[in-house]
Amino acid sequence: QQQVKQSPQSLIVQKGGISIINCAxxxxxxxxxxxxxxxxxxxxxxxxxxxxxxxxxxxxRFTISFNKSAKQFSLHIMDSQPGDSATYFCAxxxxxxxxxxLTFGKGTLxxxxx
Amino acid sequence: NAGVTQTPxxxxxxxxxxxxxQCAQDMNHEYMSWYRQDPGMGLRLxxxxxxxxxxxxxxxxxxxxxxxxxxxxxxxxxxxxxxxQTSVYFCASSYVVGAGYGYTFGSGTRLTVV
Numbered sequence: 001q002q003q004v005k006q007s008p009q010s011l012i013v014q015k016g017g018i019s020i021i022n023c024a025x026x027x028x029x030x031x032x033x034x035x036x037x038x039x040x041x042x043x044x045x046x047x048x049x050x051x052x053x054x055x056x057x058x059x060x061r062f063t064i065s066f067n068k069s070a071k072q073f074s075l076h077i078m079d080s081q082p083g084d085s086a087t088y089f090c091a092x093x094x095x096x097x098x099x100x101x102l103t104f105g106k107g108t109l110x111x112x113x114x
Numbered sequence: 115n116a117g118v119t120q121t122p123x124x125x126x127x128x129x130x131x132x133x134x135x136q137c138a139q140d141m142n143h144e145y146m147s148w149y150r151q152d153p154g155m156g157l158r159l160x161x162x163x164x165x166x167x168x169x170x171x172x173x174x175x176x177x178x179x180x181x182x183x184x185x186x187x188x189x190x191x192x193x194x195x196x197x198x199q200t201s202v203y204f205c206a207s208s209y210v211v212g213a214g215y216g217y218t219f220g221s222g223t224r225l226t227v228v
Contacts, residue, residue, distance in 0.1 A: 009154070034216060043118075043204050043219030044157070089157065101147070101172070102217060106156035 003027050004092050006105025013112050019077040021108045023090035026071065030092040034102070035064065035075050038087045047088070048075070080112045116140050120205050120220035127195040127227045135190040135223050137205030143218070145208045146188040150174065150201040151222075157204065163188055195227045 005024045013019045023033075034049035050057045050064040050073065057064045063076040077084055090105040121136045139146065147162035159172030163182040177199060179191040188207075192199060202224050206217040 006156075036217075036219075041221075043206075043221050044217075045219065046216040049216065101159060101162060104149075104157040106154065 003103045004090060004105045006090050006108060008108060009106070010109040011111070013080045013110065015080065015082060015112055015114050017080050017112075019075075019080045019084070019110055019112070021075045021088055021090070021110070022072065023074065023092075023105050024070075024072045025092050025103075027092070027094070027103075028071070029094040030103075032093050032095045033064070033066065033073050034091050035062075036089040036091065036104075038089065038107075040086075044089055077110075080110075082112045082114050085110055085112050118205055118207055118218050118220035120203075120223050122223060123221070124224050125226070127192070127225065129195060129197060129227060131195050133192050133195065135192075135203055135205075135225070137188045137190065137220060138186050139188075139205075139207040139218070140186065141207065141218065142185060143207035143209055144185070146182065147172070147206050147217075148178070148180065148188070148190045149204045149206065151204060152201050160190065160203075192225075195225075197227045199225065200227045201225060 003026050007022050035047045036044035037047040038044040048059050048062050050066050052068045061078045066073045088108045091102045093102045118139045144165045148160040149157040151157050158174045160178050161180040163169045166182050169180050202222050204222050205220040208217045
């Protein structure tokens, strides 16, 4: 059972455009939603994260939008750059739970063309 | 530099051989985990540990063993390698208190079983 569904699998955007990646979750106990960025040959690295007490969080060109009632959250990359080309993973966890596990989406391969 | 160190970076095994993937962190993180990453499958949890002497199974534990004798180290053992275990393996760590405040991933071990 996949608890975090991520779409699209791949995304091609022109330089300067907006990249949007969507995720949906099932477990209402999830209360922490991070996004990870992974470059080829490297491990994933934390990009930005949100808790459900806010509907939006922005850090530079990266914004998370969160819709608690729909159990959905999304990553928006404004003014996308070729250097943003990477695989992006959304994730979710119950931070008050006893196992501290992160459940990951299957990833989105983003390509930003120059 | 502080972080998660994985060794080796690359390994080729023959079917039936055993080996240990090493993972060490110097951030005094209580939580450590092993993931495997396969194309189109995202990151799947193999085993995890919330402290020295405590381990538990994740989503895909079969064929793998772990132990946690110290806070710093969390080795992953393949008992009898199979081609299905060809994958990229990532070790990750985080604090338990305030869990979900971001995993730190190692750079991965690319394993090929022939």
